[in-house]
Structures are given as C-alpha cells and as structure tokens.
Amino acid sequence: MAHFKSMKRDFSIFLPLNDWRERLEPYLEQPPRKVLGPLFSLLLAPEPLLKWRAVSAFGVTVARLAEQDLESARVVMRRLMWNLNEESGAIGWGAPESMGESMARCPRLAVEFNRILISYAQEPTSGDGNYLDHEPLRRGVYWGMARLAEKQPDLVQRGRATFLELLRDEDAGKRALGLWGLGSVGNGPEVASAVRLLVDDHHVVVLYRNEQLREYGVNDLAREALNKVEA
Template sequence: MSRIALKKKLAAELPSAPFSKLGEILSPYKEQQLLNPLFSFICSVDEVLRWRAVSAFGIIVPRIAEKNIESARMIMRRFLWSLNDESGGIGWGAPESMAEIMCFHEGLRGEYLHMLLSYLREDGDEPFQDGNQLELPQLQQGALWGVGRLAEKYPDLLREEDIIADLLPYLDSGDLQVVGLALRIFYFLKEPLSVRFREKCLESTEIIRVYEDGEFSDISLGSIVESFLSL
C-alpha cells in the first residue's frame, strides 16, 4: 500500500472505529509505516482524528522502544524539535503525544519527563535555566493535558518533580481551558487548592473539553473544584 493510500485509510478508520479497536486497526502495519501519517494527524483540525493519533503514538512508540530504543528516542526528539522556535513549526500535538508515550514506557518516561515539565516552567536564574515555557495558550493546553495524563497515572512520580509552584500561574490564565487543565493536575496530585481559587472557580459554569480514555467530556470549572471537597 502506498503512503498516500495508507494515510487516507487511517484518516477514515481512526475517527470512526470504536476506541477499543485502535490497537487492532494499527496492528497490520509496521510501526515505522505509521509514523508519518500520525505526525500529520496530530495537527489535524478534526478533533477526533487528532486525539486518536495521540493515543496511537502511545501504542506504537513503546513497541518501537522495545525493539530499538534509539529509534524511539529519535521520535521523541522529533517532538521536541517541533516545539523549538528554530524548527519553524508550532508543535501542535507534541506535548500530548510525548505524554501518552511516556505513560506506557518506563525508560522513555525516565528520559523525557523533565523535558515535558520544562514546557510549563519559566527560565530560572543562571545557571538554573531549566524552563522552556510555551507562550501560546493552545500549546499550554497540550502541555497541561500531558502532565495531567501522567499525574493521573503516576501521581507519586509527579509529586517528586515538585511542579505545584510552576502550575500556579496557569490558574490565573485568561484561557479557561488552561485553567481547567491545571486544576485537574492539582486534583490528581491531591494538592489543596487555595480559598481564592476555590471561590473563583466554584461559581463558574464555564465549560472545558477534556479527552480521557478515547472519549470527550465537557465539564465545568465549578465541578472540577467541587471534586476537591472530597479530598
């Protein structure tokens, strides 16, 4: 099958098939065959296709890593490069895909988690400049979703990374999707929320959209804050 034909086939099948069948759809193809279509899909305006591609990366890159860890590292570096100003790209879908991959491969998680976290951090004073903070709210959403994905799955590991201070500025963002995704990380890490933020969000009926386990949920900021009351 030609690369163009494969891309068209996947573009049709990934959004329409049940999420539980995602691995089955990918299994007939060699992992390397799937990379270029998936990289293009994570930039798609089709919401379902974009997120299915993120999930697909979490399936195929860990498989590649088990066969050849250096090949998997090259893929991770490709994501990192797409987020670099010098690349000329924007990096849509890169933080989310990196996080999904790290959810399912311990070695890559150990090597690249600090890079994902750096996208939420401002540069410190010399020689402690470990931040690569993303400026666009849409990219911030991707980084926060990715950190939240890992915080839900590996809360103890994320607590060790001491990220709470880095998250606080996002609670004051003018982008409500950014605020909501930052709040979810606090919840997954069972971190207390200040009275100011509780009061600010508890009365809010603003809705954010979250992708979880192949499904989309529309939830209000107030309902996220209410969940803290049970902690």
C-alpha cells in the same frame, strides 16, 4: 508514499470511531515507525476528535516501539522535542500532547523525559530554559502534564506549582487543565483551598480525557479534584 497515504486515509476514517483501538491493532503488526508517519501528520488534523485520537494512537504506537527498540522510541521523543525548538522552523502542533501521551503509556520514557515536558511550561529562574512563549503550545504542555500525572503522579510533582497557577487563569480551559492535574499531584490545605474556590465556577469547557472529547463543567472538575486532594 502510497502506503503512507492509504494508512493516513484509513486512520482518518476509523480513529474517530469508538472501536478505534481494536482497528489500530492490526496496523501495529507492521514496524511501528511506518505507522508513526501517518499519525504524525494527523496531529495537524482540523477535526478535533481526529486530532486527539491521533495523539492517543501515537502514544500507543510509541509505547509498542519502546517494547521492541527503546532507542528508536527515544528518537521519536527527540523529534517531538525538535519540533518544539524554534530553530526547527516547525510550530510543533500536537508535539507536547504526544509526548505526554507516550510517557503515560511507557513508564521508561516517562522517567527519561518528564522533566523536559514540564520545563516547557515553567519560566527559568536563571539562565536559559525550554519555556514556550507561544501560549497555544503551552496549553498542549499542560494537557500532556495532566495526562502523565494520571499514570505517574510522582514524576509530575514538580509541576504542581504550574497547575496551581492555572487555577487563577482567566481562561476556563486552563483552569480545567489545572484541576485535572491537581487531582493527581495535589495535596495539602493550600491546594484544597485553591481548588475549593472553583466549585462554583459554572463555565463549561471541552476536554479530551479517557480517549473521549466531551464537555465538562469547571465546577465538576473542581469537585472531582477536591475529593482526590482531600482523600
């Protein structure tokens, strides 16, 4: 327990810093499973940047674990899935983001778990599915999908309809996530037309991208996505 508390304290101090990746590296010399516990708890951190850097560090650690023991990395992914299951009794804060980040950093896990992540955002046409009714959790799924799409766009093509739907959402944050995702998986005149409608959207949102938490104009994200879609 003392080891857990001291590591969590250390992470809380340096993860918000710009050199967090270098500071994390010595800890990865320990068994990754010991590192994941404190990081898992920090997914609930009230400080936004600390929470998001914990997501990034979680992905780094899971990818390292997969290199050493792929089955153990699968177990971690299943634990995140379990936390999103109503039967678990947990709320699952940070779980979909951590799934997306882990897959973005580990192609093998991306191949195995991408469909599950996307299923959390899509209502099934028939039968039971994994759709998350809780909107704040779905927002984490949208982020995870967009993050994965940056690295493995082919695996997120089935999520393109979801990104398109987000462009019509009244919430600017969701529109921003839709634009981010479509910049990687969007193509064709339909997508270009939908994105073009937002080039005059002057709402400003806070988004975690490239390991930084900062403000983005929806119009800037629309122009960025449009350039990629039309390329």
